[in-house]
Amino acid sequence: MYRVAVVGVQGDVEEHVISARRALERLGIKGEAVATRKHGVVSKSDAVIIPGGESTTISKLIFREGIAEEIIQLARDGKPVMGTCAGLILLSMHGDEQVEKTKTKLLGLMDIWVKRNAFGRQRESFQIKLDIKGIGPFDAVFIRAPAITKVGKDVEVLAKYDEFIVAAKQQNILGLAFHPELTPDTRVHEFFIEMGT
Amino acid sequence: MPVDLEKLRFGTELIKRGFAKMQKGGVIMDVTNAEQAAIAEDAGAVAVMALHKVPADIRQSGGVARMADPLKIQEIMEAVTIPVMAKCRIGHVAEARALEALGVDMIDESEVLTPADVFFHIDKKKFVVPFVCGARSLGEAVRRIWEGAAMIRTKGEAGTGNVVEAVKHIRLINRAIKELENLDEPSIMEIAEKYASAYTRLLESIRDEQGIRRLSKEDVVFEDYTLLEIIDGIFKVLMEVKEMQRLPVVNFAAGGVATPADAAFMMQLGMDGVFVGSGIFKSSNPPEYAKAIVEAVQHYDDPAVVAEVSKGLGEAMKGLDVFKLSEEERMQSRGV
Numbered sequence: 001m002y003r004v005a006v007v008g009v010q011g012d013v014e015e016h017v018i019s020a021r022r023a024l025e026r027l028g029i030k031g032e033a034v035a036t037r038k039h040g041v042v043s044k045s046d047a048v049i050i051p052g053g054e055s056t057t058i059s060k061l062i063f064r065e066g067i068a069e070e071i072i073q074l075a076r077d078g079k080p081v082m083g084t085c086a087g088l089i090l091l092s093m094h095g096d097e098q099v100e101k102t103k104t105k106l107l108g109l110m111d112i113w114v115k116r117n118a119f120g121r122q123r124e125s126f127q128i129k130l131d132i133k134g135i136g137p138f139d140a141v142f143i144r145a146p147a148i149t150k151v152g153k154d155v156e157v158l159a160k161y162d163e164f165i166v167a168a169k170q171q172n173i174l175g176l177a178f179h180p181e182l183t184p185d186t187r188v189h190e191f192f193i194e195m196g197t
Numbered sequence: 198m199p200v201d202l203e204k205l206r207f208g209t210e211l212i213k214r215g216f217a218k219m220q221k222g223g224v225i226m227d228v229t230n231a232e233q234a235a236i237a238e239d240a241g242a243v244a245v246m247a248l249h250k251v252p253a254d255i256r257q258s259g260g261v262a263r264m265a266d267p268l269k270i271q272e273i274m275e276a277v278t279i280p281v282m283a284k285c286r287i288g289h290v291a292e293a294r295a296l297e298a299l300g301v302d303m304i305d306e307s308e309v310l311t312p313a314d315v316f317f318h319i320d321k322k323k324f325v326v327p328f329v330c331g332a333r334s335l336g337e338a339v340r341r342i343w344e345g346a347a348m349i350r351t352k353g354e355a356g357t358g359n360v361v362e363a364v365k366h367i368r369l370i371n372r373a374i375k376e377l378e379n380l381d382e383p384s385i386m387e388i389a390e391k392y393a394s395a396y397t398r399l400l401e402s403i404r405d406e407q408g409i410r411r412l413s414k415e416d417v418v419f420e421d422y423t424l425l426e427i428i429d430g431i432f433k434v435l436m437e438v439k440e441m442q443r444l445p446v447v448n449f450a451a452g453g454v455a456t457p458a459d460a461a462f463m464m465q466l467g468m469d470g471v472f473v474g475s476g477i478f479k480s481s482n483p484p485e486y487a488k489a490i491v492e493a494v495q496h497y498d499d500p501a502v503v504a505e506v507s508k509g510l511g512e513a514m515k516g517l518d519v520f521k522l523s524e525e526e527r528m529q530s531r532g533v
Contacts, residue, residue, distance in 0.1 A: 009222065010495075011218075012219055013221065014221075015218065052218075053222070056238060056279060057242070057243050085219070121280075121301075122301075122327065123302075125216065127211060141211055141212060141215055144216070144219075
């Protein structure tokens with residue numbers, strides 16, 4: 001039984017659980033998607049998702065609960081790890097001045113440089129058709145979104161908007177600046193699950 | 198990669214409701230200056246509400262409560278990286294537009310301030326910035342959602358440190374949602390008509406006075422919507438509520454939450470998150486109170502954690518007995 005864990009400390013957790021469940025169904029994989037706020041679930045899963053929310057808040061909670069170490073271990077074992085929006089920030093190795101100012105601890109799983117709130121405040125949040133490598137045109141929702149400003153040599157760029165990189169992959173780690181869980185289209189979640197099968 | 202700029206869209210319902218979804222499982226704290234905002238961010242708040250006075254002080258000082266000084270709001274926006282919300286008066290479109298121009302991330306059309314319009318709330322669909330609105334009942338919640346609110350919160354009774362009214366509003370809304378489960382479409386249409394009648398108060402009083410003709414469903418009653426269009430819109434929201442067995446937007450508790458246990462209780466009752474107004478900065482130890490409330494929301498289903506974080510916190514805000522407030526003192530009756 002394939003298990004996708006969604007780190008459920010804060011943010012749009014339920015949306016990811018639903019998207020992952022539907023993706024499993026569409027792929028014909030017998031499995032489950034579960035939200036977790038406690039230590040001990042991520043380590044027993046086959047894939048993990050860090051949702052959108054506030055990176056400052058989620059970071060504090062996953063490090064305090066010992067979930068951060070479990071995610072790092074899962075990534076080292078080669079299992080798929082996906083971060084969307086706030087989740088992308090936490091996956092990165094190099095934060096910007098906002099990350100430093102708020103002393104946000106990062107998981108450091110992707111060799112990328114991120115910029116928080118790269119496009120501005122909520123009124124600048126937007127929705128656009130993106131062309132994602134390996135997935136195709138996708139209706140992407142950006143909410144006070146971060147962006148990737150620079151990537152290391154092992155990182156594959158999957159999508160760009162303007163001068164910013166908004167989707168990237170480093171082996172088994174997938175980072176997105178937008179929210180595939182807010183739309184009914186499950187192709188990103190399917191792509192993510194297939195990374196590990 | 199080519200990007201079709203014509204497809205670039207701002208302020209869609211998906212973006213506005215999506216913003217609220219990112220707040221789920223979090224605590225939004227009232228702050229009155231940059232220093233308090235930094236304490237809130239440091240404690241793990243998901244957003245702050247910028248105010249010139251917390252509700253307890255608004256209550257005490259009396260007079261007309263208005264939108265906060267934009268300079269103050271800006272100071273707070275510069276002090277933190279998390280979203281900043283601000284309040285406008287019910288129905289006060291110009292205050293809301295000013296807040297949108299300032300760049301606040303969400304506007305609270307709030308009964309805590311003195312209402313500017315006794316007939317109507319703001320037509321929130323016309324804005325790019327998302328709104329949160331208070332509600333005491335399913336009718337109020339559904340009207341606000343139809344008007345475009347991306348998030349609902351209970352009204353509770355702000356500035357009292359007394360959670361009793363928030364609990365009442367949660368129970369009323371949750372039970373009303375449950376009631377929809379077994380109702381057929383004609384019954385839900387009847388409810389939609391009843392809920393929509395709140396929009397007819399202006400025109401009805403005029404027609405009554407003139408005494409020539411009765412109000413009809415084809416009459417435009419609010420902004421450019423006919424009563425029929427409003428009934429239809431409210432019916433659609435109600436069908437969504439029936440189907441989902443919850444509000445179709447994020448639903449927070451607010452109005453009287455003062456302690457970590459209060460916050461945990463709100464979550465146990467099924468709320469998506471908690472607003473804490475006066476509770477933090479009217480307590481004896483704001484940084485510790487703020488942290489404890491965030492943890493209690495996080496672990497609302499773990500009584501041992503709630504007990505642990507509540508230890509030795511010092512005094513909570515003093516609070517007020519809601520039942521001794523006169524009708525004029527009750528903020529929740531503002532805006533139906």
